[in-house]
Amino acid sequence: MRTPMSVLRLPRGPDPNSRGFDPDSPRFIALCSTTISSSTDTETDSVQIGEEQCARSMLRESFLRTLIAMTNKQVQFYMYERVKVNAVFVASDIDVLNFQVSDLQTPIGVQKEALLRCQDVILYSFDL
Amino acid sequence: MAMRQTPLTCSGHTRPVVDLAFSGITPYGYFLISACKDGKPMLRQGDTGDWIGTFLGHKGAVWGATLNKEATKAATAAADFTAKVWDAVSGDEVLTLAHKHIVKSVNFTQDSSCLLTGGNDKTIRIYDINKPEAEPQEITGHTSAIKKALWCNNDTQILSAADDKTVRLWDRTSTAVVKQLSFDMSVSSMEYIPDGEVLVITYGKTIAFYNALSLDLIKTVDAPASIHSASLHPDKDFFVAGGDDFKLYKYDYSTKEELESYKGHFGPVHCVRFSPDGELYASGSEDGTLRLWQTEVGKTYGLWKCVLPEEENCEGRKFEETI
Numbered sequence: 001m002r003t004p005m006s007v008l009r010l011p012r013g014p015d016p017n018s019r020g021f022d023p024d025s026p027r028f029i030a031l032c033s034t035t036i037s038s039s040t041d042t043e044t045d046s047v048q049i050g051e052e053q054c055a056r057s058m059l060r061e062s063f064l065r066t067l068i069a070m071t072n073k074q075v076q077f078y079m080y081e082r083v084k085v086n087a088v089f090v091a092s093d094i095d096v097l098n099f100q101v102s103d104l105q106t107p108i109g110v111q112k113e114a115l116l117r118c119q120d121v122i123l124y125s126f127d128l
Numbered sequence: 129m130a131m132r133q134t135p136l137t138c139s140g141h142t143r144p145v146v147d148l149a150f151s152g153i154t155p156y157g158y159f160l161i162s163a164c165k166d167g168k169p170m171l172r173q174g175d176t177g178d179w180i181g182t183f184l185g186h187k188g189a190v191w192g193a194t195l196n197k198e199a200t201k202a203a204t205a206a207a208d209f210t211a212k213v214w215d216a217v218s219g220d221e222v223l224t225l226a227h228k229h230i231v232k233s234v235n236f237t238q239d240s241s242c243l244l245t246g247g248n249d250k251t252i253r254i255y256d257i258n259k260p261e262a263e264p265q266e267i268t269g270h271t272s273a274i275k276k277a278l279w280c281n282n283d284t285q286i287l288s289a290a291d292d293k294t295v296r297l298w299d300r301t302s303t304a305v306v307k308q309l310s311f312d313m314s315v316s317s318m319e320y321i322p323d324g325e326v327l328v329i330t331y332g333k334t335i336a337f338y339n340a341l342s343l344d345l346i347k348t349v350d351a352p353a354s355i356h357s358a359s360l361h362p363d364k365d366f367f368v369a370g371g372d373d374f375k376l377y378k379y380d381y382s383t384k385e386e387l388e389s390y391k392g393h394f395g396p397v398h399c400v401r402f403s404p405d406g407e408l409y410a411s412g413s414e415d416g417t418l419r420l421w422q423t424e425v426g427k428t429y430g431l432w433k434c435v436l437p438e439e440e441n442c443e444g445r446k447f448e449e450t451i
Binding site: 004005006011012014015026027028031032097 | 130131132133134136137138139140156170171172176177178179180181182183184185200215217218219420422425426431432433434435
């Protein structure tokens with residue numbers, strides 16, 4: 001009767017909320033070329049990093065505010081293959097991979113509830 | 129006292145896992161990529177199976193996946209008629225290469241500068257990753273869908289296996305066929321071992337080993353069931369195979385003796401590969417899981433920990449492995 005080999009733990013599974021590739025992992029920090037250089041650089045670089053971070057935060061905040069402003073409004077989505085559809089924007093998922101919309105007007109009818117794949121969207125516009 | 133194999137199950141995929149590949153050994157360990165019919169290939173830490181990230185972007189089943197040696201780039205082949213190149217550190221999509229039909233196979237050159245693709249349009253293509261807008265070099269000749277296309281002989285030649293029941297060796301520069309092998313049935317899988325120039329081919333219940341340069345047959349081994357994939361250990365002392373009966377088989381390469389067989393998967397095994405250090409092998413199945421198996425059961429490695437009573441030291445001891 002053989003003893004089963006012991007295991008420290010099971011392999012970690014995917015995180016349901018993100019696509020992974022942890023930016024805090026040593027491999028990411030070492031290999032990912034970003035516009036932000038390491039913190040051991042000179043003071044001028046630190047200033048540049050600071051400015052860049054400010055700009056990034058501002059842009060991110062503006063984007064998130066547009067999502068809030070868009071909620072329950074009619075939005076026009078311009079997508080690939082010359083697709084232009086109107087829908088009421090409801091919500092976005094955390095990685096901005098999908099937009100939840102209502103009353104999506106398509107050439108073959110109105111879809112009460114739908115998910116739009118964000119990577120298929122070229123631009124979208126709405127009236128404030 | 130012999131230990132029983134405890135496979136590590138990696139869950140996450142929601143459909144059959146059809147292909148998997150390991151990277152080389154990098155300063156951060158080695159990595160594993162899995163191709164799945166759910167369209168979402170995943171990257172995992174090779175020695176533990178821990179999920180690192182999912183490559184999002186394909187709009188159809190992913191039939192083939194590969195990593196470059198350094199695990200900095202990934203490539204995938206999918207039913208959405210595209211092959212994609214990814215940054216394997218950030219997970220970002222770097223390139224989309226449009227094809228005219230389902231793409232089944234992708235393979236990087238040693239320096240990661242070129243990508244080989246093959247699929248249902250029966251044409252082998254070579255893309256320069258640094259000049260993706262340039263037209264790829266095309267190699268035609270196969271009369272059926274290509275299952276696998278691999279670089280060999282220091283990236284100067286190409287090996288391809290197709291549903292036309294042939295395996296062909298092509299010269300990269302002239303794009304002409306150098307040699308061809310014909311079979312009575314479709315080849316189910318192909319693995320190329322650069323060190324020693326060995327080609328592992330599976331068809332029906334047979335696992336066949338060829339010299340990759342001359343395509344001379346070295347030996348064949350027959351398994352109890354139809355085999356979908358096999359892999360030769362880096363030291364060429366063992367090989368493993370899996371197929372229709374859901375089991376993993378381990379054989380002695382020199383004697384062709386079946387050493388062990390393991391049940392565990394709940395569906396046919398589609399792909400099996402040894403890790404670059406030979407310490408484990410990974411299998412992908414119709415059941416949607418990947419399993420990691422120890423080559424030497426009982427050894428402390430990765431998540432496997434040898435626990436013996438009292439102060440007995442079990443490192444390095446060889447355990448009797450019985451069928």
